[in-house]
Amino acid sequence: MVRIKERYLLVNILYPSEIGVKPGVPDVVVINQPTTDKLTPQALLRGIRAEVGDTFGDFGSGALEGGGLQVKYLSNATSTFILRITRAQYRMLWTALTFMDHVPVRDGKPCTFRVVHVSGTIRKVEEAAIRHARNLMFAVKDQAGEKDKAALEAMFGQAKRTRQAAVVMPTPLNVEDDSGDEDMVDISDD
Amino acid sequence: MLYDLNIAWSPSTTQSELTQTLKFSASLGYNAVALNHLIENVPPQPKNPLPRFPSQTSQSQPTKASIGDNNNKSRNVEQKQDQAKDDPSLPTVLHRATVCMSDPAGVQRIPQLASLYDIVAVRPTTEKEFSHACQEVRIEVASLISLDLTQRFPFHFRPKPCMAAVSRGLRFEVCYGQTLRSGASADPRTRATWIGNLMELVRATRGRGIVISSEARRVTELRGPADVVNLLAVWGLPADRGMEGLGVNARGVVVNEGINRRGYRGVVDIVQVAARDDEEGDKMEGVETTGEAQKGKAAAAGGSGKKRKGGANEGRGSGIGNAPPADGTMSKRQAKKLKKLAMEESGTTTPEENKS
Numbered sequence: 203m204v205r206i207k208e209r210y211l212l213v214n215i216l217y218p219s220e221i222g223v224k225p226g227v228p229d230v231v232v233i234n235q236p237t238t239d240k241l242t243p244q245a246l247l248r249g250i251r252a253e254v255g256d257t258f259g260d261f262g263s264g265a266l267e268g269g270g271l272q273v274k275y276l277s278n279a280t281s282t283f284i285l286r287i288t289r290a291q292y293r294m295l296w297t298a299l300t301f302m303d304h305v306p307v308r309d310g311k312p313c314t315f316r317v318v319h320v321s322g323t324i325r326k327v328e329e330a331a332i333r334h335a336r337n338l339m340f341a342v343k344d345q346a347g348e349k350d351k352a353a354l355e356a357m358f359g360q361a362k363r364t365r366q367a368a369v370v371m372p373t374p375l376n377v378e379d380d381s382g383d384e385d386m387v388d389i390s391d392d
Numbered sequence: 393m394l395y396d397l398n399i400a401w402s403p404s405t406t407q408s409e410l411t412q413t414l415k416f417s418a419s420l421g422y423n424a425v426a427l428n429h430l431i432e433n434v435p436p437q438p439k440n441p442l443p444r445f446p447s448q449t450s451q452s453q454p455t456k457a458s459i460g461d462n463n464n465k466s467r468n469v470e471q472k473q474d475q476a477k478d479d480p481s482l483p484t485v486l487h488r489a490t491v492c493m494s495d496p497a498g499v500q501r502i503p504q505l506a507s508l509y510d511i512v513a514v515r516p517t518t519e520k521e522f523s524h525a526c527q528e529v530r531i532e533v534a535s536l537i538s539l540d541l542t543q544r545f546p547f548h549f550r551p552k553p554c555m556a557a558v559s560r561g562l563r564f565e566v567c568y569g570q571t572l573r574s575g576a577s578a579d580p581r582t583r584a585t586w587i588g589n590l591m592e593l594v595r596a597t598r599g600r601g602i603v604i605s606s607e608a609r610r611v612t613e614l615r616g617p618a619d620v621v622n623l624l625a626v627w628g629l630p631a632d633r634g635m636e637g638l639g640v641n642a643r644g645v646v647v648n649e650g651i652n653r654r655g656y657r658g659v660v661d662i663v664q665v666a667a668r669d670d671e672e673g674d675k676m677e678g679v680e681t682t683g684e685a686q687k688g689k690a691a692a693a694g695g696s697g698k699k700r701k702g703g704a705n706e707g708r709g710s711g712i713g714n715a716p717p718a719d720g721t722m723s724k725r726q727a728k729k730l731k732k733l734a735m736e737e738s739g740t741t742t743p744e745e746n747k748s
Binding site (some may be wrong): 219 | 408411412415416419420481571572583602610611614615618619620622623625626724
């Protein structure tokens with residue numbers, strides 16, 4: 203049996219142009235802020251198709267049609283999505299993502315698409331997403347912690363705000379569910 | 393280590409924009425960036441107007457181009473990187489000047505610029521300038537040939553001058569930010585020209601000796617390292633060469649320029665001066681261990697001490713640590729060599745040294 207080889211791209215939407223606009227919020231949180239709810243899988247696909255058509259012309263659009271482009275997962279809260287495409291065309295898709303410079307909705311904010319992980323199976327890409335989100339959480343905690351130290355206890359208000367900002371960043375997929383399950387198992391064992 | 397040797401800077405760039413770009417660049421994973429000042433006409437008394445960042449505070453800005461100040465300034469990139477670790481949100485910031493070669497007086501004034509900036513690059517536009525840059529500009533003068541790929545070159549990149557430049561140690565710079573600058577003001581053919589030029593350059597050099605940088609004027613023109621490598625892979629630069637262009641080649645440029653400013657004639661460099669106490673300790677050790685070899689004692693101690701200091705840096709080719717050791721301390725390799733010689737001299741009979 204011959205199977206169709208595919209590539210799964212894990213992509214993050216980053217918002218670098220707002221660094222330093224809001225004082226008191228860690229940069230990691232600003233860069234990885236949530237995306238507008240107007241971004242649906244359909245809108246995303248439309249944006250990508252337009253960009254591929256722009257860069258590669260009819261050849262690119264046709265290759266993408268034949269490549270079975272699909273949005274497997276889209277989380278606006280974490281600005282993360284997973285795309286699926288046949289292996290032959292994935293570099294073309296990736297290039298289009300690199301060239302995109304705003305969220306593909308009406309009056310979309312300027313942003314950058316960063317491909318975090320490329321893999322052949324969706325399982326691995328899911329693992330990568332979880333790992334990436336976890337690292338992000340640690341980074342946010344680190345930055346918030348630094349600020350806490352600097353601000354001392356007199357500035358409780360600000361410290362709390364950064365904490366809240368950190369909590370706004372939920373992990374994609376089911377990281378928290380996983381850990382919750384483990385806890386439950388532990389308790390039942392006891 | 394990832395390098396981005398070109399963050400465009402002009403007098404109109406504001407500090408907040410620049411901080412934004414630098415912070416984003418650090419969060420994308422770049423460890424060191426260079427602020428680039430494109431100089432069309434070099435003034436007779438050049439100055440360095442680039443802003444300085446907290447990670448650079450301890451190094452003095454040389455106003456007079458004296459040798460001592462030079463040494464202080466570009467003390468060591470690694471040292472700067474240590475300082476940068478204090479503030480992880482900013483990468484190591486270097487200063488770079490790019491001189492347009494259309495101004496012949498400017499090229500002659502590069503040595504003055506070299507004392508003010510960490511890196512100096514040249515930007516040729518015509519064929520004459522290009523071949524001059526490839527074949528005659530010495531590596532001590534400029535180690536980077538920056539090409540504006542968005543303009544149409546009235547000539548082809550031929551392999552011979554390009555490879556001559558690469559084998560002399562010069563590197564070609566390719567700036568991907570120029571293609572991402574597709575605003576309303578940009579020429580619609582810009583991207584096509586850029587791609588065409590890039591493919592020709594890659595064909596001429598076969599992907600060797602290329603440094604990839606962003607030339608980002610705004611923060612939205614920065615992309616992650618993997619994205620950049622993929623982008624160039626689509627246009628014909630193999631992915632491994634692309635990674636080299638972000639890492640090894642760029643580091644080579646930085647280190648080369650550093651050693652040109654710091655070291656003696658760009659060859660000999662003082663990496664670390666041994667502490668006095670340590671050296672005495674070494675001597676004492678030497679006396680204890682090589683008690684039998686009385687003759688070469690002092691020389692051996694000196695030799696071994698030197699070797700230990702130079703050992704970490706042999707890869708750089710400073711050549712200090714490669715001196716043959718005195719007869720007291722014989723390396724295993726040398727012992728083997730001598731043994732082999734003895735074997736050859738005495739034919740098939742096994743000499744006594746066989747035991748040792």
